[in-house]
Amino acid sequence: MAEETEGLPSRTDFSAWYNEVIRRADIIDVRYPVKGLNVWYPFGFALRQHTYNLLRSLLNRDHEEALFPLLIPENEFMKEAEHIKGFEDEVYWVTHGGLTPLDVKLALRPTSETAIYPMYSLWVRSHADLPLKLYQIVNTFRYETKHTRPLIRVREITSFMESHTVHTDWEDANNQVEYEIELAKEFYRELGVPIIISKRPDWDKFPGADFTIAVDAVFPDGRTLQIGTVHHLGDHFAKTFDITYEDVNGEQKLASQTCFGISERSLAAIIAVHGDDKGLVLPATVAPTQVVIIPIIVGKRGDEILAAAAELEAELKAAGLRVKTDKRDMRPGAKYYHWELNGVPLRVEIGPRDLDNKQLVCVNRLGVKTQIPREGAVESVNRLLNEAHDQILEKAENHLEAHLKHAETVEEANEVLEGNVVAVHWCGDRECADKLEELTNSALLGTEIRSKYVADDEGRCIICGKPAKPALIGRSY
Ligand code: P5A
Ligand code: ZN
Numbered sequence: 079m080a081e082e083t084e085g086l087p088s089r090t091d092f093s094a095w096y097n098e099v100i101r102r103a104d105i106i107d108v109r110y111p112v113k114g115l116n117v118w119y120p121f122g123f124a125l126r127q128h129t130y131n132l133l134r135s136l137l138n139r140d141h142e143e144a145l146f147p148l149l150i151p152e153n154e155f156m157k158e159a160e161h162i163k164g165f166e167d168e169v170y171w172v173t174h175g176g177l178t179p180l181d182v183k184l185a186l187r188p189t190s191e192t193a194i195y196p197m198y199s200l201w202v203r204s205h206a207d208l209p210l211k212l213y214q215i216v217n218t219f220r221y222e223t224k225h226t227r228p229l230i231r232v233r234e235i236t237s238f239m240e241s242h243t244v245h246t247d248w249e250d251a252n253n254q255v256e257y258e259i260e261l262a263k264e265f266y267r268e269l270g271v272p273i274i275i276s277k278r279p280d281w282d283k284f285p286g287a288d289f290t291i292a293v294d295a296v297f298p299d300g301r302t303l304q305i306g307t308v309h310h311l312g313d314h315f316a317k318t319f320d321i322t323y324e325d326v327n328g329e330q331k332l333a334s335q336t337c338f339g340i341s342e343r344s345l346a347a348i349i350a351v352h353g354d355d356k357g358l359v360l361p362a363t364v365a366p367t368q369v370v371i372i373p374i375i376v377g378k379r380g381d382e383i384l385a386a387a388a389e390l391e392a393e394l395k396a397a398g399l400r401v402k403t404d405k406r407d408m409r410p411g412a413k414y415y416h417w418e419l420n421g422v423p424l425r426v427e428i429g430p431r432d433l434d435n436k437q438l439v440c441v442n443r444l445g446v447k448t449q450i451p452r453e454g455a456v457e458s459v460n461r462l463l464n465e466a467h468d469q470i471l472e473k474a475e476n477h478l479e480a481h482l483k484h485a486e487t488v489e490e491a492n493e494v495l496e497g498n499v500v501a502v503h504w505c506g507d508r509e510c511a512d513k514l515e516e517l518t519n520s521a522l523l524g525t526e527i528r529s530k531y532v533a534d535d536e537g538r539c540i541i542c543g544k545p546a547k548p549a550l551i552g553r554s555y
Contacts, residue, residue, distance in 0.1 A: 105349070125365075195318075202322070240337060241339070242337045248334045269361050301555055307338070372413055387403050444469050
């Protein structure tokens with residue numbers, strides 16, 4: 079809808095590149111007249127659909143999908159003290175029904191703990207009802223005051239996957255936390271997006287949680303984006319909302335809970351991490367079109383070539399692949415440009431010479447060219463799609479590795495912080511963290527880092543010199 083022929087801004091100006099690519103590749107239109115609320119174009123919506131189908135398929139292994147209301151009565155919303163404190167400046171309120179002021183104001187959910195847990199209190203009776211593992215995929219509203227950006231920081235989160243689980247005890251909930259971390263890892267591996275997992279410092283955890291484990295991606299400019307969080311809620315909400323059960327001995331016990339969230343930031347990560355100066359680079363797992371066939375029509379053999387293209391399309395589609403044939407009357411170069419902008423993982427060209435040689439020319443989105451025999455094309459194309467996936471993951475891994483630095487002193491940290499995430503040692507004291515953040519103009523992202531690039535070694539605190547563990551600092555979106 080918005081394609082133009084001049085080049086995209088270079089990726090070195092990441093923000094300019096990002097804004098252009100999501101517009102030109104028909105992902106999101108930001109012209110809706112409310113700040114932070116955006117419109118999905120059909121192509122963006124298709125990408126969203128495939129991405130969330132993948133997420134659903136992973137969740138459905140051990141969760142069930144449900145749906146709770148958008149509006150939360152003020153009295154429920156106000157029950158958990160920490161939670162309200164964390165969200166009070168971000169809530170939109172519904173105050174009227176028509177012209178009549180409501181007796182009880184209604185919050186537009188910024189997240190659904192306070193909508194779901196009163197119901198859990200009714201549903202959970204006995205240990206036999208546990209564990210309870212539900213999720214929903216809904217829109218939520220947060221009156222964000224920081225700079226909004228499409229998919230990255232929005233005021234209507236249109237694609238909020240929130241999982242909420244209930245367990246008999248803290249240990250069982252903790253196992254669920256680990257399970258959900260693994261689930262997030264698998265999801266992002268399927269998207270080819272490398273991640274860093276860490277425990278957020280206490281002051282940055284989810285309001286009402288025992289602790290928060292965050293999933294971060296590293297963007298082209300070296301800034302990080304939190305693309306998922308798993309929270310151990312302990313029994314804080316269970317106490318507030320009276321989620322109790324009768325154990326095997328007939329005693330009433332408080333339940334222990336977790337929640338886990340992923341939003342359209344997962345799509346921002348796909349776009350930002352893989353994209354290049356030509357546009358989107360989509361992983362085949364979620365690309366709306368996985369293969370585009372380009373008939374190269376020269377001379378008199380047009381009909382023959384179109385027939386061969388149609389036959390190939392039918393064969394690939396029958397094998398379950400998402401395929402399009404671009405029959406438009408245009409120069410092949412202009413077609414390549416279009417499909418590259420849209421991130422299609424594999425282009426297959428058929429010209430007269432290929433017909434004669436019973437072969438196909440395949441070019442993946444990273445520009446790797448391969449000739450395959452026409453016979454057995456389904457198998458070859460599947461292999462090339464898998465290889466393309468490995469290549470984009472490897473490229474992204476290399477980027478992450480190159481942008482993960484280590485520093486022993488504040489001076490060293492300041493030398494490498496521009497454009498990078500930096501591993502340091504920190505003793506765990508808030509004062510040292512505050513000082514470090516101030517001296518480096520960065521944020522302490524987390525500890526207990528799960529990344530093959532950061533060793534779990536003992537060191538000296540970068541501020542006070544006391545024994546310390548690894549911590550990550552960086553600048554984030
Ligand atoms: C977990 C799900 C929660 O809300 N309650 C239910 C928990 N956690 S969270 O960390 O606050 O949000 C989960 C993830 O949502 C993304 N996110 C956003 N995405 C786009 N725009 C926003 N304004 C926004 N706010 C949060 C983050 O990826 C976060 O980890
Ligand atoms: Zn210290």
